[in-house]
Amino acid sequence: MTPTALSHLDRLSAAPDRRKPIDLVVIGGYLGAGKTTLLNAVLSARTGKTIAVLVNDFGSINVDGALIRSKTDDVILLENGCICCSIGDSLTEALINISARETRPDILLIEASGVSDPARIAQIGLLDKAFRLCAIAVLIDAEHIHNTLRDPYVGDISRRQIMGASVLIMTKVDLISEQKKAVVHRQISLITRAIPIVDAKKGKIALALLFDSSIDAVIGSGCDGKSASVMHKNTAHGVEIRSFNFKFDCRFEKKKLKEILSTFSGKILRAKGIVWLTHDKSPYELNMVGLRIMLIPFAGLADQFSLIVFIGLTSAEDEAQLIGALQKAAGTLQAPG
């Protein structure tokens, strides 16, 4: 933490502030678990409260910010790293700025990046007495959690996120059978039996789960604090999770784009973006989680280029190959006739 941020915090904690504290909710969970979807569902619900959103995307371009902006203007972006370690200072400063506002929001929702430790983020939030921690909601992707937890490289990241939760929200239950759901529950119970698990379909949950409680203590966590700008080091295995982008004024043939992404699915942990396709005049939102690739029409305002952010266990050579394949497949941006 920088000296400026520290002294600022000291002053804030020292000054008696009689205003009502801002309810803080941290939303975490592994890459692609459904955090942005849940956040958008919360923002769409009529809570009657003012909500500010702080979004941390692991990558130099914050795609989530664009997806949330259509729901609220009060979005603060923290990009290019992981807020639980490499950009903790920016988080502290953002929190100070929010608490110092003349008109404070009732609620601050923080969307952690998929590789962040949400309990650690909540701890940083609690340093400022202007905030009252309501929940650390960790999302579990019912379709992929089994493989994620067994993954020798990223399993620990996911396990730590789950252990730091105050509530676990199981997403994508619509994509799995009751039998598989029972297996997932058993797997989670091996990690923790104490944290309640609720289901969410397309981000819909009872809002009381997030807002109607208060947590005094946050379970300690062991963030290594050494990560570089767009790399998160899982030191136990010496793994570097990297992020890189493809940004080009082009359109893709849908089938070809899916084919290229599938070829690299073993190395790409997550891909997301906004792309233009040859068959449609409007842009599409791209999501790739595991082997599942989704392209749905994008409702917001999109720039005149196709942008894809990749997060993966990739080497520079893998990245060059993937970007090369995309460039080769890229057609002109000219709209279809």
Ligand SMILES: Nc1nc2c(ncn2[C@@H]2O[C@H](COP(=O)(O)OP(=O)(O)OP(=O)(O)O)[C@@H](O)[C@H]2O)c(=O)[nH]1
């Ligand atoms: N079928 C189904 N799809 C879902 C559900 N929740 C989220 N998704 C889809 O899962 C994909 C990833 O969702 P996001 O909300 O972007 O996930 P995220 O956790 O914000 O992703 P990162 O920020 O990259 O870690 C999107 O295509 C969503 O539409 C759900 O309950 N059911």
